[in-house]
Amino acid sequence: MKSLKITAVVNPASANGATAKRWPEIASLIEQEGLSFDTLMTEAPEHATELTRGALQKGCDLVISIGGDGTHNEVMNGFFTPEGPVRPEAQLTFISMGTGSDLIKTLGIPKEPRAAVKHFITAPPREVDVGKLSFMSYRGGQETRYFINIAGLGLDGDTVARVNRTSKALGGFVSFLWGTVVSLALYRNREMAVFVDDKHVFEGAVVITAVANGRYFGGGMCIAPLAEMDDGLFDIVIMHGLSKAKLLMNLSRVYQGTHLDHPNCISLRGRKVVVQTETALLNLDGEQPGLGPVEAEILPLALRLKA
Numbered sequence: 001m002k003s004l005k006i007t008a009v010v011n012p013a014s015a016n017g018a019t020a021k022r023w024p025e026i027a028s029l030i031e032q033e034g035l036s037f038d039t040l041m042t043e044a045p046e047h048a049t050e051l052t053r054g055a056l057q058k059g060c061d062l063v064i065s066i067g068g069d070g071t072h073n074e075v076m077n078g079f080f081t082p083e084g085p086v087r088p089e090a091q092l093t094f095i096s097m098g099t100g101s102d103l104i105k106t107l108g109i110p111k112e113p114r115a116a117v118k119h120f121i122t123a124p125p126r127e128v129d130v131g132k133l134s135f136m137s138y139r140g141g142q143e144t145r146y147f148i149n150i151a152g153l154g155l156d157g158d159t160v161a162r163v164n165r166t167s168k169a170l171g172g173f174v175s176f177l178w179g180t181v182v183s184l185a186l187y188r189n190r191e192m193a194v195f196v197d198d199k200h201v202f203e204g205a206v207v208i209t210a211v212a213n214g215r216y217f218g219g220g221m222c223i224a225p226l227a228e229m230d231d232g233l234f235d236i237v238i239m240h241g242l243s244k245a246k247l248l249m250n251l252s253r254v255y256q257g258t259h260l261d262h263p264n265c266i267s268l269r270g271r272k273v274v275v276q277t278e279t280a281l282l283n284l285d286g287e288q289p290g291l292g293p294v295e296a297e298i299l300p301l302a303l304r305l306k307a
Contacts (some may be wrong), residue, residue, distance in 0.1 A: 001121065005062040006037035009048050011067030011097075018068060019097040022113070026066065026095060029117045038062070042071070042249050052078025056087040059264075062306060063090065064120070068098015069149065069286035076130070076148050079303060091275070093120040093306040100286050103149045106214035107307045108227060120306050127301035128229040131213050135282050137290040146228075148303065149214040149285045153292050155187050155207050156218055157281030160288045189241070190280040192292070195237055196270035206280070207239040207247060211273045211296045217283065222257030226267075232300035236273055238266040271298045 002204045012020035013083050030037060035239070038060075040051040052063055052075045065075035072094050079086055081287050095116045096104045111117050137143035189205035210217070212224030212235040227235040242250070253259040277292035 014067035023172040050075035073285035225257030
């Protein structure tokens, strides 16, 4: 471990700016483990991807992503180019400082920084799947990005857009619960046609279509309770045809992960997912970069984690 070339990519603006204040403490925790590392601070959206890719091209062996789920997504995207992995043997780990912190729930990484540092020091390397997603970007035209946790279309896209416009000062659970309830009050089900492994599986009015590699999104909702990050398959969850009142009544079941047997929920697995829609907003690992239509494919065991 001490012989590895390590880079910490830090988003100081994450956690409503708290990461900037806590970074000296976190850096000290890593140094106390006898590790030396370079520090790169992000300055703008998508800067983490650029910084990570540059570090890997210079021979970095381990990247520590320090920020929220959006930061982790950007850092993970730095491990890839359209041609493939930048440095396949390099590893990634996470210290989660963001609002939702959903990714670490599936991975079993502690939220508290001291425990998170101890965790990645002792954790054996593991390989996980990555999703590759094509979508309609706000910059115009199609864009391709990678995701490690969940890509969702519908209510979750609206919620993420709303939460990311707020200060998030109330913390992850309350911020996302507030965002969900407000979004629900304004939301209208979106028409979607969903294809899994080239089979037409659903068409109609949809609340959420989640293409899941991990289990949690939205500040603790267990949308895909059966998902495994190394099985080579997406878990696809489609919640459809629910009125606002019925969705609100079942919201606690989504948090608990007991919603899959609801008659208005479809759950299946697959390697490729196409969702045809023109109005549904996209949630990509806690960010809102565009909207449908989307096409996702699984890349089995494409990323090495120290987690």
